[in-house]
Amino acid sequence: MLNNRIIALIKRELREKLMTKSFIIMTVSVPLFMLLILGLQMLIMLYQGDKGTRIELITQSESLTDSYKKYLAKLDFIKDESYIINYNTLPRRSLKDHIEARKKEILSGKLNGVIYVPSTALEDKEVEYYSKTPNNLNLFQKLNNHINEVLIDQYFSEKGLTDEELEFARMGVRFNGFKVTEKDELEKQGVGNSILAMLFSFLIYFSLLFSGGMTLNSVLEEKSSKVVEVLLSSVNSRELMTGKIIGCTITVFAQMVIWLLPIVILVTTTWIILPEWLVIDINYGHLIYFLINFLLACLIFQGLYATVGAIFDNAQEAQSGIFPIIMLIMIPFFLSFTLMNNPNNNLAVVSSYIPFATIFVMPLRFTIVDIPVWKLILSQLINVATLMLIFPLAGKIYRVGILRTGTKPTFREVLRWLRD
Amino acid sequence: MTDNTHALEIHGLSKSFGDIKAVNNASFDVPEGSIFGLIGRNGAGKTTIMRMMMNVYLPDSGDILIRGKKAGQEFRNSVGYLPEERGLYKKMKVLETLLFFAELKGKKGKAVSDTAKGYLERFDLMDRMNSKVVELSKGNQQKIQFITTILHNPEFIILDEPFAGMDPININILKEMILEKKREGKIIIFSTHLMDFAERMCDHIAMINYGKIILNDSLSSIKTRYSQKNVTLTYEGDISFLENNPIVEKMSDFGNSIGIRLKDRDQTQELLRLLLNNNVKVKKFDSEDISLQEIFIELAGRPTGEDFYLAE
Numbered sequence: 001m002l003n004n005r006i007i008a009l010i011k012r013e014l015r016e017k018l019m020t021k022s023f024i025i026m027t028v029s030v031p032l033f034m035l036l037i038l039g040l041q042m043l044i045m046l047y048q049g050d051k052g053t054r055i056e057l058i059t060q061s062e063s064l065t066d067s068y069k070k071y072l073a074k075l076d077f078i079k080d081e082s083y084i085i086n087y088n089t090l091p092r093r094s095l096k097d098h099i100e101a102r103k104k105e106i107l108s109g110k111l112n113g114v115i116y117v118p119s120t121a122l123e124d125k126e127v128e129y130y131s132k133t134p135n136n137l138n139l140f141q142k143l144n145n146h147i148n149e150v151l152i153d154q155y156f157s158e159k160g161l162t163d164e165e166l167e168f169a170r171m172g173v174r175f176n177g178f179k180v181t182e183k184d185e186l187e188k189q190g191v192g193n194s195i196l197a198m199l200f201s202f203l204i205y206f207s208l209l210f211s212g213g214m215t216l217n218s219v220l221e222e223k224s225s226k227v228v229e230v231l232l233s234s235v236n237s238r239e240l241m242t243g244k245i246i247g248c249t250i251t252v253f254a255q256m257v258i259w260l261l262p263i264v265i266l267v268t269t270t271w272i273i274l275p276e277w278l279v280i281d282i283n284y285g286h287l288i289y290f291l292i293n294f295l296l297a298c299l300i301f302q303g304l305y306a307t308v309g310a311i312f313d314n315a316q317e318a319q320s321g322i323f324p325i326i327m328l329i330m331i332p333f334f335l336s337f338t339l340m341n342n343p344n345n346n347l348a349v350v351s352s353y354i355p356f357a358t359i360f361v362m363p364l365r366f367t368i369v370d371i372p373v374w375k376l377i378l379s380q381l382i383n384v385a386t387l388m389l390i391f392p393l394a395g396k397i398y399r400v401g402i403l404r405t406g407t408k409p410t411f412r413e414v415l416r417w418l419r420d
Numbered sequence: 421m422t423d424n425t426h427a428l429e430i431h432g433l434s435k436s437f438g439d440i441k442a443v444n445n446a447s448f449d450v451p452e453g454s455i456f457g458l459i460g461r462n463g464a465g466k467t468t469i470m471r472m473m474m475n476v477y478l479p480d481s482g483d484i485l486i487r488g489k490k491a492g493q494e495f496r497n498s499v500g501y502l503p504e505e506r507g508l509y510k511k512m513k514v515l516e517t518l519l520f521f522a523e524l525k526g527k528k529g530k531a532v533s534d535t536a537k538g539y540l541e542r543f544d545l546m547d548r549m550n551s552k553v554v555e556l557s558k559g560n561q562q563k564i565q566f567i568t569t570i571l572h573n574p575e576f577i578i579l580d581e582p583f584a585g586m587d588p589i590n591i592n593i594l595k596e597m598i599l600e601k602k603r604e605g606k607i608i609i610f611s612t613h614l615m616d617f618a619e620r621m622c623d624h625i626a627m628i629n630y631g632k633i634i635l636n637d638s639l640s641s642i643k644t645r646y647s648q649k650n651v652t653l654t655y656e657g658d659i660s661f662l663e664n665n666p667i668v669e670k671m672s673d674f675g676n677s678i679g680i681r682l683k684d685r686d687q688t689q690e691l692l693r694l695l696l697n698n699n700v701k702v703k704k705f706d707s708e709d710i711s712l713q714e715i716f717i718e719l720a721g722r723p724t725g726e727d728f729y730l731a732e
Contacts, residue, residue, distance in 0.1 A: 004523070004526060005524050005526075008520065008523040008524050009524070011523075012509075012512075012520055015516075016511070016512075222507075222509075225507045225508065225509065225510055226503075226505040226506060226507030227507035227508055227509055228507065229471075229476060229503040229505055229507065230501070230503060230506075230507055230508070230521070230565075230568070231524070232474070232475075232476045233474040233476060233496065233499065233501035233503065234496060234497075234501075234521070234524035234525055235524060236475065403471075403476065403477075
């Protein structure tokens, strides 16, 4: 299958791409970029932008108002004046006038809102919030539990409960995940694997996009520099395409192996100890599966990118051809993220066997949940079938397109190339 | 049909692009050890035929036989091909480029590297061995392109419009190289729309017009066949009196000279007499001589525009 001509083409591709300045920059910059994204996300999460929030909390009884005053005063975001709360006690009938009186302050932003906890809240827990932005999720998230806990205290205060019993009543339920596997022991699982699954998806996504661009430019360059006809006098178009695709695939595969090295170290050594909630529970099997999946994904997408490169004359024209390919990468990528919460739901299971989607979904699922080996093999057979289907078609288009210059071909013309 | 003296045979080759028939049932033979010229105006179908010979295009129909066998990869390995649209990897270094193309033809190692350096020396490019192709002048890039064509010592050298865009010095270098390769027994096939070059260099000719081969023979046979009633004249004076003369069949003006076709080959002396009697100063009078240009015009009609002309 690989003759001397293809090997010569692969060697040239590697000489041009592997261990070059751009390869090194790319290899270093992607992990840095990902760290930057994660860091930014953390920063955004930490920054809630609600410092200096002014709230008026009104109840219908002095005792409830006092309870809130005492309880909330202990909270950090009250102590550091992130939230400044004024307390008030008003009957329901005066509320409307009171809000009317506060209207100017609310509209000018001096007062963020008024929380009204009526006495009925002790029965139905319905609380009102009057504001310019009445659906402030950040505020609800911050105050929800605390408002509730005071109501619980009030509700049970006359029932003769001990402090322990009250404490218990206040507590929410905490889920601890234990992974059930073929193994005998049940393992408590943190979020390490979920983060890793996310990382895997990111790496496939970045790598396919960047390497695709690399292949596309390489084909376009051969067309524009007219070197392609010289090449085709020595090799046939199938050999030329194969050499290019394998050369590019080896390059990005090497890059992926470099990116995975820290994970290999993490998994196989005890040099780095992660906290329990972050422990990664994978083995070599996961990594090998991931790499096989990635290899096939690379071959599939390099084939598609090379074909688009052959159809068009320059990068600008090629944009319209790349768009569907980018969609084939982006849709499964985002799909895989939405499936992270429940990697065994029907959509996740079905998409694990859909061409192109399986490239992202199956590695993600396999990292989070146990998947039987035959299902893993099946998903890779789907990748192989996709490859086998794409390559002859890509080869036909490539053969005609690579020597074609001039006006941008129509979709119908490209279909005709397939028939010729 | 197979003739042992023919290195390459083209049988009934056709190729269409949509509704345009670029090559229409073309057949010709290339004898062993010859310089073969495929001539015709721009767009006649020369490049398409060459691309089909190189398997760059698949023919719609027809066969290409190399010494009686269908052309395959073995043939491609034994061919050096210089396409009309030259192209090299711009960022690759000169020596790397040469060795890469030789490797595609199955030649690698020290021997080919030494040969490459030898050619670089000969073309005065040894000091540019490690330069990137893009750093070379256009003329030097053309030299590199030509070295890639012959570095693997091919048996067949196929050159598509080899002189296009070359300055006179490089044209001479290329001509010398072509003749040298002929002396080594290589088969050289080149296409050109420059009739003068073809006439001066080729042993055999195939003339193509609108995708059809309209003539295919040795240059000497062609000339003998078409020159019998022909006179090429260089003169000073007015020869308009010949236009309606009963002995003249046709006159073709080529600027510096004029081609006169007589109705009968025995009327040459009479023509000379007529010229002298009409005070025309005869500078050159070649009977039974005809240029390829004249033959082409006779066969295909005068082309329009400037797509077909004599070389300077």
